Each structure stands twice: as C-alpha cells, then as structure tokens.
Amino acid sequence: GESVGLHLPTLSVQEGDNSIINCAYSNSASDYFIWYKQESGKGPQFIIDIRSNMDKRQGQRVTVLLNKTVKHLSLQIAATQPGDSAVYFCAENHNQGGKLIFGQGTELSVKP
Amino acid sequence: DTEVTQTPKHLVMGMTNKKSLKCEQHMGHRAMYWYKQKAKKPPELMFVYSYEKLSINESVPSRFSPECPNSSLLNLHLHALQPEDSALYLCASSPYPGQGGTGELFFGEGSRLTVL
Numbered sequence: 001g002e003s004v005g006l007h008l009p010t011l012s013v014q015e016g017d018n019s020i021i022n023c024a025y026s027n028s029a030s031d032y033f034i035w036y037k038q039e040s041g042k043g044p045q046f047i048i049d050i051r052s053n054m055d056k057r058q059g060q061r062v063t064v065l066l067n068k069t070v071k072h073l074s075l076q077i078a079a080t081q082p083g084d085s086a087v088y089f090c091a092e093n094h095n096q097g098g099k100l101i102f103g104q105g106t107e108l109s110v111k112p
Numbered sequence: 113d114t115e116v117t118q119t120p121k122h123l124v125m126g127m128t129n130k131k132s133l134k135c136e137q138h139m140g141h142r143a144m145y146w147y148k149q150k151a152k153k154p155p156e157l158m159f160v161y162s163y164e165k166l167s168i169n170e171s172v173p174s175r176f177s178p179e180c181p182n183s184s185l186l187n188l189h190l191h192a193l194q195p196e197d198s199a200l201y202l203c204a205s206s207p208y209p210g211q212g213g214t215g216e217l218f219f220g221e222g223s224r225l226t227v228l
Contacts, residue, residue, distance in 0.1 A: 034216060043116075043202050043219035044155065089154055099168060100145075100217055102154035 012109045019077040021106045023090035028071060032093035034100070035064060035075045039086045047075070047088075077108075085110045115139050116220035118203050124226045127193060133223045135186040135203030144186040145217060146178060147202040155202055161186060193227045200224050 013019045025033070031052040036044035050057045050064045050073075057064050063076040073090050090103045116137045125131050135144065143162050147155035160168035161180040175197075177189040186203055204217040 036219075041221075043204075043221045044217075045219070046216055049216060087152075099157065099160065101157070105152075105154050107152075 009104065010107045010109070012111060013080050015082060015110050015112050016079055019075075019080045019084070019108060019110075021075045021077075021088050021090075021108065023073040023075075023103050025071050025073060025090070025092050025103075027092060027094060027101075028068070030092040030094055033064070033066060033073050034091045034093070035062075035073075036089045036091060036102075037084075037086045038089065038105075044089060080108075080110050082110045082112060084108060116203055116205055116218050118201075118220035118223050120223060121221065122224045122226075124228065125190065125193065126228050127195075129193075130189070130191045132190065133188040133201055133203075133225070135188075135220060136184055137205040137218070138184055139205060139207075139218065140183075141205035141207050141218070142183055143206045144180060145202075145204040145206070146176075146186070146188050147204065147219075149200040149202055149222070159188075190225070193225075195227045198225055198227045 011019060011021060034049045035047040037047050038044045048057060048059045048062050048064050050066050052068060055066050061078045065074045075088060077084055085108055087105045087107045089105045091100050093100050119134045123131060145160050146158040148158055149155045157170050158172045159166060159178045164180045164183055175192050179187040179189060200222040202222045203220045206217045
C-alpha cells in the first residue's frame with residue numbers, strides 16, 4: 001500500500017553538527033508534507049511544512065528539501081542541540097478529508 | 113503549550129471496564145482526529161471528524177467508539193478492550209481544508225492507556 005517511510009531508524013550526532021533526516025514517500029499525488037518532532041512522553045509537534053510546488057523551505061535552524069523526481073524529503077537541522085533529541089516523523093497529506101499519513105520515524109540523539 | 117487538551121493523561125483499565133478518553137480544543141478547528149501510537153512506532157490514524165460528522169473510520173474495531181458532541185470536543189469510548197490495545201492515544205485538530213487550512217495537525221499530549 002501507499003506509505004511514507006524513513007531510511008534510518010536512528011541517527012546520532014555531535015552537538016553543534018548539522019543533522020540530516022531523510023524520508024521517502026510513495027504517493028506522487030501528495031501535495032503537502034510536514035515534519036513533526038516528538039519528544040518522549042509528548043505528542044508530535046509541528047516543525048516545518050512544504051507544499052509540492054516548492055523544493056525548499058527554510059525555518060529557524062531547519063530546512064526542508066523536497067525532490068519530487070525521486071519522491072524524497074529531507075529535514076536539515078543546523079547546529080544541532082541537545083534539545084533537538086527526539087523522534088522525527090515525516091508525514092504526507094493525501095488531501096482526502098485531511099488524512100495525514102506518517103512515516104516510520106527517526107530517533108535523533110545529540111551527544112554533548 | 114499545546115492547545116489541544118487530552119484527559120486523562122494516564123488510564124489503566126481491565127478488559128471488562130468501560131472508560132472514555134476526552135479531547136478539547138478551542139482554536140475553532142472543524143476537523144478532529146484520533147490516532148493510536150505504539151512505542152517506537154508512528155501514529156496510526158483511527159478516526160476523522162469533519163464538521164462534527166465522522167468522515168473517516170480506518171476499520172477500527174467496534175470496541176472503540178468515537179463521539180463528537182460539538183466542534184470543540186471529541187471523545188473516544190472504550191469497552192471490552194484487549195491488552196494489545198495498550199498504547200498512547202493522540203487527539204489532533206486542524207483547520208478543515210474548506211477553511212483554507214494547510215493540513216497541519218495540532219496534537220495533544222496524548223492519553224497513555226494500559227489494558228490489564
């Protein structure tokens with residue numbers, strides 16, 4: 001079936017380094033993508049989103065890149081901090097009554 | 113702080129019990145959702161309400177019964193659950209696309225359910 005997935009289940013980086021979290025999606029009709037951050041014991045928190053008519057969007061310390069040719073999404077975190085440690089999920093919106101499908105998630109660990 | 117409030121934060125129930133999870137939002141959102149999340153897994157969609165009407169049921173067993181009394185409240189009634197139903201239950205809301213929303217979901221902190 002259609003799914004959104006992530007390449008790596010875990011990622012460990014040194015504090016201050018840049019982090020790149022990848023995601024592959026399969027539904028070429030999806031028009032909207034979101035990255036969520038989920039800390040232990042909490043609900044998912046919105047980080048950044050991007051529409052399918054864009055290939056890059058920047059926020060504060062975060063950048064999302066969308067490559068529709070290969071159906072690939074990535075989240076870049078600059079100068080990663082210990083507070084960035086969490087599980088990161090990509091999600092795609094099928095625009096079917098707001099149905100949001102989540103990928104498998106990547107657990108980011110930041111070493112001091 | 114999340115603007116979606118879920119109660120209770122923790123719930124332990126037996127397989128013969130009847131309990132309810134509650135969710136409330138006051139952002140004027142007209143779409144509300146229930147997701148189930150097992151440990152180390154992504155949230156899985158259960159139900160979607162749009163304008164207080166059930167629009168999506170992802171083939172959820174009938175022991176889970178959603179209810180949307182008004183545009184601010186969403187309940188999940190639980191009855192005769194199984195131990196494998198133990199999970200984090202997340203409520204979310206979003207501005208329905210018809211309202212010009214982007215599709216972003218705002219999540220609550222979740223209700224941690226344990227079925228004994």
